[in-house]
Amino acid sequence: MPSITEIRNDFPILQQEIHGHPLAFLDSAASSQKPVQVIEAMDQYYRTTHANVHRGVHTLSENATAAYENARLRLARFLNAASPREIIFTRNATESLNLVAYSWGRTNLSAGDEVLITEMEHHSNIVPWQLVCEMTGATLRFVPITSRGELDFEALDDLLTERTKLFAFTAMSNVLGTINPVAELVEQAHAVGAIAVVDGAQSVPHLATDVQALDADFLALSSHKMLGPTGVGALYGKRALLEAMPPFLGGGDMIREVKMTGSSWNDLPYKFEAGTPAIAEVIGLGAAVDYLNDLDMDWVATHEREITTYAWEQIHQVEGVRVLGPGPDRRGGLLAFVLGDIHPHDVAAVLDMEGIAVRAGHHCAQPIHDHYGISATTRASFYVYNTKAEVDRFVAALYKTKEIFEF
Amino acid sequence: MPSITEIRNDFPILQQEIHGHPLAFLDSAASSQKPVQVIEAMDQYYRTTHANVHRGVHTLSENATAAYENARLRLARFLNAASPREIIFTRNATESLNLVAYSWGRTNLSAGDEVLITEMEHHSNIVPWQLVCEMTGATLRFVPITSRGELDFEALDDLLTERTKLFAFTAMSNVLGTINPVAELVEQAHAVGAIAVVDGAQSVPHLATDVQALDADFLALSSHKMLGPTGVGALYGKRALLEAMPPFLGGGDMIREVKMTGSSWNDLPYKFEAGTPAIAEVIGLGAAVDYLNDLDMDWVATHEREITTYAWEQIHQVEGVRVLGPGPDRRGGLLAFVLGDIHPHDVAAVLDMEGIAVRAGHHCAQPIHDHYGISATTRASFYVYNTKAEVDRFVAALYKTKEIFEF
Amino acid sequence: MDDLYRENILDHYRYPQNKGHLENPDIHYHDVNPFCGDEITMELKLDGDRIVDVAFDGKGCAISMASASMLTEEIKGMTLDEVKALDKDFILDMLGIEIGPVRLKCALLSLKVVKAGVWGLEEWPE
Amino acid sequence: MDDLYRENILDHYRYPQNKGHLENPDIHYHDVNPFCGDEITMELKLDGDRIVDVAFDGKGCAISMASASMLTEEIKGMTLDEVKALDKDFILDMLGIEIGPVRLKCALLSLKVVKAGVWGLEEWPE
């Protein structure tokens, strides 16, 4: 079992003061911090190994290619994909979802078909479907949520029909914290012949993920939320689906042969990786996967549950706080809340003066905020490096906020 | 005037030996190396500043946003764009070109229209147009090249008609080295009412670029070829065109408002930057721009011309060498060649044993290789850190290759 | 930063000036901050090209509301051309605080909206 | 790496075995290496499920051509099931050299092609 002090020492950014207070970083759901192991993996790559991959026969290019492909293999294992060919590197979870929308969606959707998503989705799992429905004439439907902030499973039963061709949903809401029953939802989608697209941006960093056990058809993730660098994400896709799909972006590396009269496509995963990839970033993501494996994803989940339960209890001591979403036993490591009628920007700004970083806004999820009739919330989110002491400081700063705003 | 020794000292990767020889890196056209200034800018960012941008009001997010947007400003100035809003960050030049194809192309092309490109294009400036022509029914045409490896301007006159809606061409060929007369080509495109898309992947790292003087409608570039990190590229686009285009990728950051019934789009450049951007990479690219500015782009061009002219003279001493493309006065800093019938992979492999990194293959430009009836070439390419001494070692190694292969 | 919430800002936030709506405004404009969803409506009543009355409505944080409130006081009596000439620095001087690029969007929303109304400006003032 | 071009490899490259075409082959398959454009055709003549004759044609580097030449010698006389069981390590042993991931694709192209022909395999052998 790793000690939290040891873990914190791996994160250089946490060793600083903000406005005279030690930084308490409670904004990992937006983007996590990076351990030295990840930073140094990229640094070393640039200092010793960099060259373009896949087409160079010189030593640097051979080594860069090996490092890049090895990171793919480690991510495939981390997700328990059947093959590294099922891992496509993208810029972020957003691009992963767009890839499915453009490539699978434009080929398989037409008027009369339905795409089903949920009211608790991040914009990145809404807008691509709005766009592809507009292109294809398919209809977009939303699964509503209950007053507890969970999916309305009765409504789902009615909405999921043989017209549904694709059901896309988040494994964990970035506002409500709700952890959805992914395997069951996938099964329900399959039962009506729909494919299941899982937005794993919030879940993969925090909960062990086994794409084969979940039987997900696609799963999207972002490196920057799971201790890895910015600039890279991944799409897991079942091989048979990926094989059948047309390419998305065209260019170098994704082709088999280019003739002036037309082109043919490379094998998976390259068919979907056009142009020079995010080589250093993929290698950094590989180092992040190693770091999470070393911590052990079960430990990560347990640690976060402990902090979240504690934070849930403490924040409910503060009068005027209303937390969105289900109780700590059914949520991931984040709390989005309102504090009376103080605007979340103002809450976050006062907390910042105390060295506490939280996010304020709609968190790229306007429909769920509309559902509650509010335009923004303040969100505290937790990760491997957070402590109960930081939760205490956070709650104390909420009292201070109330003071300033005389609420 | 910077000293070449000082410059080389900025590049940690160059300080190593490969197979017992000092590394001579002659593969910058595939991807350049990075100075410590760039590596450290990213390292420092992760150690002190990282947080997600644009939506956080806490100190780290404010600082990350400022650093990210400041890099955009510096790149805009480097290209002399009229406004930083005209700079959209992508993964690489390939994605930049696909963005134009998907967003502008799908909206503005239809059956009967023509897209014109050239026979010397990189796959990244061919395949996106093949794909969009297939989607829209437009016809793709190619400007042939002359025996000197330059565009056939007479043929161009015939091919560029009022049916042409878009003319896409490289500013510098990554195989022939040919530097195309961009401003003239843009003017010719405009004369028939077509828009001009410039592939600046090879030119921007090596030649001063002024998008306003060129009057280019779009220009694509990759960070990793211009001393910057992997995982980021940019698209310059004229504001009026970008404003009129529909979004490409949907998701966080690119929206104004998301309702279940539909969405509206954010202002430029955000409309085209969906999801969490490559924050550290953009900051690294900013540092690369600073480095190039410090060197001075005129010095860069002069230095490369000197090396290239010298290499041109030396390589022509080697019997059996045939260099593709025009003379050193009309080309950028690269030489792609065949050496008798020795396969380029074998040339590159022997050179690698001497510590010399060159690329072998079709360099993602099969049509131009088909034009010459060959399937691959060996390519040596030069950048700010290369020396004449490295050219000498390169040429000596060609003799050794001939020996091994008894040619 | 520690005086982000100076008394004058909190005062304007708690007791906003010119909040509400005008009857038959000559200029009416509404917009949102895409990064946070806050929104502001600005209404102007003109006499020739001079602003004789002004009102704002909307929801947002203390910075955006205080900025809007102060701005209404500032522009009452200005000509349209004078409003067109207002910039970021004017707002920062008006608020008297230092502010990062994200929060700046909050502070500038009301100016953006009023300029958009006056000029049809489609973007954040730079 | 320094013995990437050992004599046996250069020999097979200079004097390839079984290069050319068969009359009426039972199995014929062709593919390219997408990363470099090299290509190989493999032709097999069968007696039952045993390979009685084999030929290759194509263009490529010394590694890919030598590998193809050696492979034709190795598989002559094998059953189709035996060919299906061949893997990367078999090729590396056969060549007797160390090789990086990019160059590996050159070395494996002939095996890929022959397995694709025998089995309809659509991918690089792993």
Ligand SMILES: Cc1ncc(COP(=O)(O)O)c(C=O)c1O
């Ligand atoms: C002329 C040209 N265009 C486009 C590209 C594509 O660049 P990237 O792979 O970084 O997208 C390259 C680089 O290989 C190139 O040389």
Ligand SMILES: Cc1ncc(COP(=O)(O)O)c(C=O)c1O
């Ligand atoms: C649930 C969810 N989905 C998708 C995303 C999009 O991730 P990215 O911005 O890295 O593409 C996020 C992150 O903001 C998220 O929380």
